[in-house]
Structures are given as structure tokens and as C-alpha cells.
Amino acid sequence: xxxxPDRAQPETVQRRRPAADAAGPAAAAAPAQGAAPDSGDLTxxxxxxxxxxxxxxxxxxxxxxxxxxxxxxxxxxxxxxVDYLRIAGVSTDRVAVLSNLDFAWxxxxxxxxxxxxxxxxxxxxxxxSRPDNIWGFPSYALAEAVGERxxxxxxxxxxxxxxxDYYTPKAGRVFAGLERESKRIGWSEMLVKxxxxxxxxxxxxxxxxxxxxxxxxxxxxxxxxxxxFVHLAVGYPGLRFxxxxxxxxxxxxxxxxxxxxxxxxxxxxxxxxxxxLVVMLRGGxxxxxRVLQRLMDDRAKYGLSTEIVHLFRTYISSSHGPNAWxxxxxxxxFAYQGFNYPKSVWGGQLKARMRKLEGEDRGRAYKLxxxxxxxxxxxxxxxxxxxxxxxxxxxxxxxxxxxxxxxGKIISVVKTQNGMVEVAADFVVDCTGLEADIAxxxxxxxxLEHSGAGRNPLGRLDVERSFELRGSASGPxxxxxxGATTLGGYFPGVDTFLGLQVAAQEIADDLARRGFCHRIGTxxxxxxxxxxxxxxxP
Amino acid sequence: xxxxxxxxxxxRLILLAVVGGVVTLIIGPLLPISAPLSAVYQDTFVIxxxxxxxxIGWECLYHFLMQWRWEKDWPTLxxxxxxxxxxxxxxxxxxxxxxxGITGTVPAAAFVxxxxxxxxxxxxxxxxxxxxxxxxxxxxxxxxx
Ligand SMILES: Cc1cc2nc3c(=O)[nH]c(=O)nc-3n(C[C@H](O)[C@H](O)[C@H](O)COP(=O)(O)OP(=O)(O)OC[C@H]3O[C@@H](n4cnc5c(N)ncnc54)[C@H](O)[C@@H]3O)c2cc1C
Numbered sequence: 001x002x003x004x005p006d007r008a009q010p011e012t013v014q015r016r017r018p019a020a021d022a023a024g025p026a027a028a029a030a031p032a033q034g035a036a037p038d039s040g041d042l043t044x045x046x047x048x049x050x051x052x053x054x055x056x057x058x059x060x061x062x063x064x065x066x067x068x069x070x071x072x073x074x075x076x077x078x079x080x081x082v083d084y085l086r087i088a089g090v091s092t093d094r095v096a097v098l099s100n101l102d103f104a105w106x107x108x109x110x111x112x113x114x115x116x117x118x119x120x121x122x123x124x125x126x127x128x129s130r131p132d133n134i135w136g137f138p139s140y141a142l143a144e145a146v147g148e149r150x151x152x153x154x155x156x157x158x159x160x161x162x163x164x165d166y167y168t169p170k171a172g173r174v175f176a177g178l179e180r181e182s183k184r185i186g187w188s189e190m191l192v193k194x195x196x197x198x199x200x201x202x203x204x205x206x207x208x209x210x211x212x213x214x215x216x217x218x219x220x221x222x223x224x225x226x227x228x229f230v231h232l233a234v235g236y237p238g239l240r241f242x243x244x245x246x247x248x249x250x251x252x253x254x255x256x257x258x259x260x261x262x263x264x265x266x267x268x269x270x271x272x273x274x275x276x277l278v279v280m281l282r283g284g285x286x287x288x289x290r291v292l293q294r295l296m297d298d299r300a301k302y303g304l305s306t307e308i309v310h311l312f313r314t315y316i317s318s319s320h321g322p323n324a325w326x327x328x329x330x331x332x333x334f335a336y337q338g339f340n341y342p343k344s345v346w347g348g349q350l351k352a353r354m355r356k357l358e359g360e361d362r363g364r365a366y367k368l369x370x371x372x373x374x375x376x377x378x379x380x381x382x383x384x385x386x387x388x389x390x391x392x393x394x395x396x397x398x399x400x401x402x403x404x405x406x407x408g409k410i411i412s413v414v415k416t417q418n419g420m421v422e423v424a425a426d427f428v429v430d431c432t433g434l435e436a437d438i439a440x441x442x443x444x445x446x447x448l449e450h451s452g453a454g455r456n457p458l459g460r461l462d463v464e465r466s467f468e469l470r471g472s473a474s475g476p477x478x479x480x481x482x483g484a485t486t487l488g489g490y491f492p493g494v495d496t497f498l499g500l501q502v503a504a505q506e507i508a509d510d511l512a513r514r515g516f517c518h519r520i521g522t523x524x525x526x527x528x529x530x531x532x533x534x535x536x537x538p
Numbered sequence: 539x540x541x542x543x544x545x546x547x548x549x550r551l552i553l554l555a556v557v558g559g560v561v562t563l564i565i566g567p568l569l570p571i572s573a574p575l576s577a578v579y580q581d582t583f584v585i586x587x588x589x590x591x592x593x594i595g596w597e598c599l600y601h602f603l604m605q606w607r608w609e610k611d612w613p614t615l616x617x618x619x620x621x622x623x624x625x626x627x628x629x630x631x632x633x634x635x636x637x638x639g640i641t642g643t644v645p646a647a648a649f650v651x652x653x654x655x656x657x658x659x660x661x662x663x664x665x666x667x668x669x670x671x672x673x674x675x676x677x678x679x680x681x682x683x
Binding site: 128134135136137138139142157158159160161162163321324325326327328329337338342343344346347348349350351352502505520522525526529 | 539540541542545604605606608609610611613614615618666667669670671672673674676677678679
């Protein structure tokens with residue numbers, strides 16, 4: 001087995017190797033006894049020690065690079081954090097980005113593309129969620145209005161969300177902005193490609209981060225980075241299939257008829273163009289809405305006869321919530337909400353409130369505000385209504401008890417309120433986007449085991465309000481984490497651009513208190529914004 | 539910006555003082571009021587102060603109304619449209635002579651221009667440029683301190 005970066009598959013999607021093998025104490029790539037001293041690989045001593053000395057790493061023959069700040073992941077979370085630090089006066093030689101990605105939005109672009117948001121389509125987040133601009137000004141709507149000489153985006157922002165759908169930027173605009181900012185802050189100078197294997201505390205303070213570089217790019221199998229501050233932004237620990245779909249795929253070795261919306265599944269849409277198909281969708285989130293839109297768009301565009309059966313586990317038929325102050329819209333199976341949490345978790349009343357909640361109270365608040373939901377979009381509503389009226393779009397509520405293959409069709413036995421119902425479909429598309437446990441990510445599993453990191457009420461990484469990973473401090477050294485792995489903390493919106501920026505701001509401010517960078521005050525903020533506007537280096 | 543009650547009040551007071559103050563200074567000489575400039579400034583700044591003081595009450599009301607919104611947000615248009623009831627209240631009080639410190643009478647046209655321009659400027663700044671000097675403001679519910 002190898003843990004060299006696998007370029008074809010971003011780390012966040014279901015890995016080809018079975019999950020149990022991907023991580024966990026038993027899964028160590030190196031044999032339990034470790035490599036020989038001086039081999040440039042992990043020795044047994046390193047593998048088993050919670051704290052490493054400089055001497056231990058030297059004895060293993062692993063070359064060490066000193067760098068004060070290391071961010072692991074190199075996706076959007078790393079990007080916005082490094083963006084903040086660069087603006088707070090940190091030079092590129094004080095930051096290393098350790099990542100298996102060539103550019104920061106690579107995984108995001110992959111996930112959005114396969115889940116049916118190509119560059120010309122609009123993403124979910126709002127006008128001021130700009131990962132390429134820490135100020136969120138000018139907003140995407142303003143930039144689009146100026147760039148395309150139209151008032152429409154500004155008008156939409158003015159009347160949203162009541163008289164129009166929320167304005168959201170086109171994916172292509174987001175990527176173009178990220179590319180520009182990436183050049184501006186010198187991202188490629190800080191990027192080191194490879195797979196991070198582990199982070200361990202260093203005796204005397206700080207951490208060692210072990211990187212497995214690209215094959216053949218270095219003399220040794222591993223490189224070590226000695227850092228005072230480490231930031232973890234590894235994205236999704238892994239995306240999973242619904243258990244019954246996974247079982248079906250494994251039992252029948254069928255990766256064609258049962259697909260995940262988070263994987264390439266273009267063949268489903270291609271098949272729909274050649275013959276009559278029945279497609280079964282699972283899940284009630286935005287990805288289900290997207291796949292539905294694609295099927296319905298193609299149906300209209302090419303005059304197809306595709307039928308869609310949409311299975312909900314929980315069917316939302318109307319507004320729901322405990323009282324008049326907490327009622328979320330819902331209908332036809334879906335819970336409707338502009339963004340994945342109520343908007344004010346990113347800055348308003350709910351953000352302030354969540355910051356104070358602990359333990360079970362926090363868990364309950366998450367339950368109330370989160371859950372599966374999708375935005376109410378007028379276009380989707382019209383398409384679904386047309387489908388319901390004509391009978392080619394049907395919804396069902398229940399759970400799948402059994403699946404089998406019969407004459408090339410997948411028969412799902414669905415347990416509904418009215419008993420068992422059999423549904424035959426040509427394809428089943430899993431849009432649930434179940435996320436794997438954090439321990440399935442090798443670096444996180446190692447942290448839980450060796451570095452004192454713990455879990456929050458939702459079972460993810462337990463971080464402070466400053467996004468410091470609780471229990472993992474090492475002398476003056478601090479480890480931070482942001483993104484999906486920290487969901488369940490004092491701030492719910494972590495797995496979004498804006499949430500990653502909220503985290504980045506907290507981290508940058510904390511680092512400023514520790515003397516690592518300048519605090520971005522009013523003067524620096526204005527002068528740096530002017531530099532951003534003129535595309536000058538920070 | 540998604541406001542908390544404290545944030546609403548702070549943002550209003552600061553924006554009215556700074557942005558409202560600048561706009562009031564600039565438009566003073568241009569308003570259709572036949573009075574010496576010092577009297578015009580006195581009246582327009584008293585009006586500005588009245589919008590600020592009454593605004594604290596209004597913000598409490600808005601905060602209360604916002605509780606019925608699932609998202610606990612305050613759409614952009616609300617921030618603009620609330621100019622109407624607020625402007626009317628100030629005008630009624632002005633007409634009733636209930637605002638202390640006003641010298642002479644303020645013509646309706648002058649009031650409308652003054653009030654609308656100040657409101658528009660404050661609303662525009664709050665919906666974008668404010669985020670440039672104060673990068674923490676939008677994540678703190680509009681609080682500055
Ligand atoms: C379909 C879809 C649509 C979305 N739409 C929106 C939206 O409209 N707006 C929004 O705000 N958010 C959206 N999100 C959420 C979005 O994914 C996040 O906002 C953002 O991309 C997360 O950034 P991240 O840095 O946490 O993860 P990523 O951008 O995925 O970066 C983490 C990367 O770290 C790398 N990595 C992991 N482990 C290692 C290791 N051991 N060594 C080296 N590298 C490693 C992997 O390549 C991984 O991709 C969407 C998510 C999905 C799935």
C-alpha cells in the first residue's frame with residue numbers, strides 16, 4: 001500500500017481503498033516496528049511517541065525544514081487563512097502550504113462540477129461570501145454588475161430574499177477571483193505538494209509535520225516541517241454512500257447503476273438522452289436539487305421522457321419548528337433555507353448566541369437550525385411543479401430495506417407508512433453526501449490518538465472560539481483547525497467560504513496576540529484593501 | 539451585515555455621526571431654506587440628532603420584528619424602506635414643534651432632501667464600504683466596540 005498522493009482522486013471523495021484501511025491505528029503505512037534509522041522514513045520510535053525530539057527526527061534521517069506557520073490541506077480553508085495572514089504582514093517565506101492540490105479551489109471545483117454546478121451555473125453562497133477578498137467588498141453582485149454592465153445583480157440583492165431568490169455568484173466568477181488572489185499573495189511560492197502523514201508535538205514547543213512528497217521529487221520518502229503554528233484545513237474527512245447503496249455496490253460490483261452525486265456520473269445524463277429512463281434520487285439537500293435540475297433541464301432541452309422518483313427519508317410538508325420565532329419554510333419534501341444554516345449564524349444574532357452554548361444545548365441548537373435543506377428557487381419550483389402535474393416527477397417517503405438487480409433494473413424495496421413498495425429504476429443517484437467520521441482521515445486519527453485533540457458534541461474536532469484545537473497546545477505552539485472537521489463548535493457555519501473567513505479572522509487575530517503577525521486594524525485594512533483593488537502584492 | 543441589537547444601535551449612531559455628519563455639512567448650503575447658513579446647519583444637525591435618538595427606539599422595534607424571521611436577518615430593502623416611517627415621524631415631530639433646538643421652520647422640500655440624502659448615504663455605506671475599514675464589523679453583528 002502506498003500513501004503517495006493520488007492525483008486522479010481528490011482526498012475528499014470516497015477513496016478507492018476501503019475506508020477501514022484508509023486510517024486508524026491498524027492502518028499505518030509503515031510496518032508497526034517502523035523503518036530503519038537514517039532511512040528518511042518513520043522509525044518505530046517516531047510512530048509510537050506522542051512527542052518527538054529534534055534528535056529522534058534527525059536519527060530517522062528525515063530532513064527538517066523550519067517554517068513558523070504550516071497549513072495542511074491547501075483548499076479554500078487554507079487559502080482564506082493564508083490570505084488573512086499575508087494581509088496581516090506575514091511574508092511568503094514564513095508560511096508553508098502542504099497540500100495534494102495544485103490550486104486551492106481544485107477540490108471545490110471538482111465537487112461542484114460533478115454535482116452539476118459547472119462554471120456558468122450559480123453556487124449556493126451569497127454575494128458577500130468572497131474567498132478571494134477578506135472584506136467582501138466589492139461584493140460579487142457589484143463586481144458582476146460592473147463587469148457585465150447590468151443592474152440586474154444589484155437589483156436582486158436589493159429585493160432578496162423576499163421578492164427574489166438570493167443572489168449567488170457564478171462558479172466561474174468565483175474561480176477567476178481566486179486565481180487572481182492566488183497570484184497576488186504568492187500562493188505557489190508557499191505551496192509544497194504532497195500528502196501530509198501526521199502532526200506530532202515537538203519537545204520544547206511547536207510541532208513536526210510529516211509530509212510524503214510527490215514520488216521521486218525528493219531524496220527521502222518523508223520530509224519534516226518544524227513549525228510553531230499549524231493550521232488544519234483538510235476539508236471533508238471522506239464522503240460516504242448510504243449504507244444500503246454501499247452494500248449493493250460491493251455485492252454486485254456495480255459502480256455504474258448506483259452512483260454518488262459527488263462523483264463523476266455524467267453517464268447517467270448521457271443514457272437519459274438515448275432511451276427512456278427511470279432515475280431514483282436519494283436525499284433532500286441542495287445536491288439533490290441540482291441533480292434534479294439537470295435531469296429536468298435535459299428533459300426539456302432534448303425532449304426526453306426521463307421519469308424521476310425522489311425518495312425522502314424525512315418528508316417535510318410544511319413550515320416546521322418549535323414556535324413562531326423558529327419556523328422554517330418547507331414543502332413537497334424539502335426544508336427550505338437560503339444557506340446551510342440560517343443566515344445570521346455568519347455574523348448576527350445566531351452567531352452571538354451559538355458562541356455561548358455548550359454541550360447538549362449546542363447539540364440541540366445545531367439540530368434545530370441544520371439538517372438537510374435546500375434553497376427555495378423559483379426556477380426549481382416551476383420545474384418540479386410541471387413534473388408533478390405531468391406525473392414524471394414523483395416523491396416518496398421511506399427507507400430502503402433491500403435492493404436487488406432484476407433485468408438490468410435496480411429494485412429498491414422501500415418501507416413506507418403504507419407498507420412495502422417496490423420501485424424499479426435504471427439508476428440510483430445518492431445525493432445525501434454523508435460525511436465520514438473524522439477518524440477516517442489519517443492525519444486526524446493520528447491527532448486524536450497522539451496529540452490530545454478531542455471531539456465536540458457532534459463528534460468532530462473540538463476547537464475553541466479562536467479555532468485553536470483544544471488540548472493540542474505545545475509550549476508556545478498552537479494548532480488551529482477550520483472547515484467541515486470542526487462542525488459542532490461555537491460557530492456553526494464552518495464549512496462555507498464565509499465561515500472559513502470567520503475562522504481565518506479569529507486565527508489571524510489570535511496569531512497577532514501571540515506576536516506572529518500584525519493585527520489588521522482600520523489603517524492596515526484600508527491600505528491593504530487599496531492594494532487588493534489595484535492587484536498589488538499585500 | 540446581519541445585526542444584533544447592540545450592533546444595530548452602534549452602527550446607526552456611528553454612521554449617522556460620521557457619514558450623516560459629512561453629508562449634512564456638504565448639502566447644508568444647497569438646501570432650499572431661506573435662512574443664514576448657521577441656522578440651516580443648526581436645524582439640519584438637530585434633525586440628524588433626532589434621527590439618531592429616535593433611532594434607538596426604532597432599532598428595538600426592528601430587532602423585535604426580526605425575531606419572526608427564521609434567518610434572523612434584515613434584508614437590504616428593509617434598511618432602505620424603514621426611511622419612510624422614520625422620516626414621517628421626524629417630520630410630524632418637527633411640525634408639532636416637538637424637537638428642541640430648531641430655529642425657525644424647515645420647509646418640507648428641504649427636509650425631504652436632507653433626510654433622504656443622509657439616509658441613502660448611510661444605507662449605502664452600511665451595505666458595503668463599511669466592511670473595508672472595519673473587517674470585524676460584519677462578523678460581530680454590526681458592533682464596532
Ligand atoms: C457540492 C458542494 C457545493 C458547495 N457549495 C458551496 C457554496 O456555494 N458556498 C460555500 O461557501 N461553500 C460551499 N460548499 C462547501 C465548500 O466545500 C467549502 O466552503 C470549502 O470548499 C471547504 O474548504 P476546505 O478548505 O475546508 O476544504 P477543501 O477545499 O476540500 O480543501 C481541503 C483539501 O485538503 C487536502 N487534503 C486533505 N488531507 C490531506 C493530507 N493529508 N495531505 C495533503 N492534503 C490533504 C484535500 O485535497 C482536500 O481537498 C460546497 C460543498 C459541496 C460539496
